[in-house]
Amino acid sequence: MGRRYDPDRRQRIIDAAIRVVGRHGIARLSHRTVAAEADVPLGSTTYHFASLDELLVAALRQANESFATAVRDSGVLADPCRDPAGELARLMGEWLGRERSGVELEYELYLAALRRPALRPVAAEWADGVTEVLARRSDPVTARALVALMDGICLQVLLTDTAYDEEYAREMLGRILSAGRVSARPAPAARTGDGPPGHAPGT
Known part of the structure; x- marks a missing residue:
């Protein structure tokens, strides 16, 4: 019997890997556990992903997409007359506010780059x-x-199990934006003959 055509198998393997990590953590991830979760032969996982790092790269890239897509698709952020700090908050x-296990899973994959250098370029893609x-x-x-601020706020909320304070986030993001606008202003041109404050020109 010929091999069954299964064009979605690679995606199902990635989805299965994300579920395995979500339930048991990265330590329990293996080609065998993913194959069982995806209900595919073990050889299918190694065919599509020769190493676990390759599989984690695909899982991390997929997990990263949710927030990045929301930012890219935001009409408010594209409108110069709207408040970007409020929209980001x-x-x-x-x-x-999504299901907590899903949010924690995305950060677990993200932080796995600390121990797995192969994941670092993918983690950097999000930023x-x-x-x-x-x-x-x-x-x-x-x-x-x-x-950096958004990353820090999200990580603190997850690690301390505290409620997200949207108004605080909006205020802090607004401060950074305001500081950026101030630093971007060109310095006023010095007038010819001006001396230090408190001194008459030419003295």
Whole structure:
């Protein structure tokens, strides 16, 4: 009998890997546990993903997409007349308001890059992608600071099991944006003959 055509098998394996990590953590992830979860032959997992790192890269890339897509698709962030700090705070609240296990899973995959160098470029994709979008409303340096703050707030909420404070997030994000706007202003040109404060020109 010929091999059954199964064009979605690779995706089902990725989805199964995400479920295994969500239930048991990365320590329990193996080709065997994923094959059993996906209901596919063991050889299928090694055919599509030669190593567990390759499988984790695919899982992390998929998990990263939810928040990054929301940022990219936000009409508010694209509107120069709207409040980007308020919109980012709202998007964070929506993301953190999802099923807790799903949010924790995304961070577990994200933080796995600390121990698995192969995952680091993929983890950086999330920050780079969101930074690119936010830089259109600010500048690259300010955008990186916004991403760092959002990452820190989300991680603190998850680690301390505290409620997300959307107003606090909006205020802090607004401060970074305001500081970025101030630093981006060109310095006033010095007038010819001006001396230090308190001194008459030419003295």
